[in-house]
Amino acid sequence: MPADRLHLVRHGEVHNPDGVLYGRLPNYRLSDQGRQMARQAAEYVLAFDRPVQHIVCSPLQRAQESAAPFADIFGIEPLVDERVIEPTNVFEGKVMRKALANPLNWRHLVRPAVPSWGEPYADVVDRMDAAMTDAWQQTPSGDAVIVSHQLPIWVTHLAIAGLPTKHNPTHRRCALSSVTSFERHGDQWTEIGYAEPASAEGTVDVGAV
Numbered sequence: 001m002p003a004d005r006l007h008l009v010r011h012g013e014v015h016n017p018d019g020v021l022y023g024r025l026p027n028y029r030l031s032d033q034g035r036q037m038a039r040q041a042a043e044y045v046l047a048f049d050r051p052v053q054h055i056v057c058s059p060l061q062r063a064q065e066s067a068a069p070f071a072d073i074f075g076i077e078p079l080v081d082e083r084v085i086e087p088t089n090v091f092e093g094k095v096m097r098k099a100l101a102n103p104l105n106w107r108h109l110v111r112p113a114v115p116s117w118g119e120p121y122a123d124v125v126d127r128m129d130a131a132m133t134d135a136w137q138q139t140p141s142g143d144a145v146i147v148s149h150q151l152p153i154w155v156t157h158l159a160i161a162g163l164p165t166k167h168n169p170t171h172r173r174c175a176l177s178s179v180t181s182f183e184r185h186g187d188q189w190t191e192i193g194y195a196e197p198a199s200a201e202g203t204v205d206v207g208a209v
Contacts, residue, residue: 003054003139005192006132007045008146008153008180011058011066012037013203022207023092024085030065037177037198042069044179044197051142052076056135058085058148066177067147083131084148087119089209096206113166118209121155121165128156129189136184150174150208160189169208176205 012034014022022028030038045052055078057067063085067078090108091099099105108117115121128148135144154172155165157180174180177198182189 002184003136003142003144004183005050005143006136006139006146006182006184007143008132008148008156008182009041009045009066009070010150010153010174010176010178011060011062011147012041012177012198013200013205014062014207016204016207019095019204019206020093021089021091021096021209023087023089023209024060025093027061028207029061031203033203034062034176035065035069037200037203038066039069040198041066041177041179042073044195045070045143045145046073048143052145053142054135054139054144055079056081056084056131056144056146058082060086060149063147063149067145070145070147078147081131081135081146083127084146084152086149087124087151087209089118091117092209113164115166124152124155125159125165128152129159132156132182132189133184153178153180156180157191157194160191172208176200176203 013031014028015031052074055076057063057078059080154174158165175196178196181193
């Protein structure tokens with residue numbers, strides 16, 4: 001039997017004092033509050049009183065650190081999966097406010113539906129779906145957890161809902177340490193819930209692709 005439910009969990013707040021778009025850059029760790037948020041997300045999933053049998057995470061440090069409370073609570077070593085990583089982005093390492101004020105960068109904004117500034121949304125959806133399907137099938141029973149990033153989770157939500165993946169990045173419903181839950185019937189995913197179990201008061205969320 002495959003899994004009963006799959007949860008896409010976003011990482012917690014990142015220590016990012018310079019306010020850059022960190023993308024896939026190394027050494028971006030969780031802040032102290034980010035670690036607390038990750039713990040709150042794991043405790044939220046625990047409160048379902050459903051066995052978690054499989055945990056997957058992005059290879060980036062912030063995702064692995066956010067998966068650690070799940071590993072601690074459920075006693076399962078997370079598997080690292082490159083397919084749930086943050087997308088590429090030409091603005092990686094830059095402060096977006098400054099980058100967008102430079103006319104030389106405007107050429108990267110001409111095709112927002114793709115988008116022209118990074119990995120195509122369609123490719124992100126495909127790799128996330130493949131990772132989710134594998135996690136679902138590799139979970140003998142109970143629930144699976146995938147710790148990923150804002151954009152992969154959000155475009156997955158849009159695709160499963162049958163909505164266009166083109167969107168305004170400032171309007172994503174995917175808060176730090178949020179939990180988006182799915183069930184699968186046959187080969188179709190159905191979103192069954194979204195929650196923001198972690199306290200976000202005072203947090204800074206400016207580094208997402």
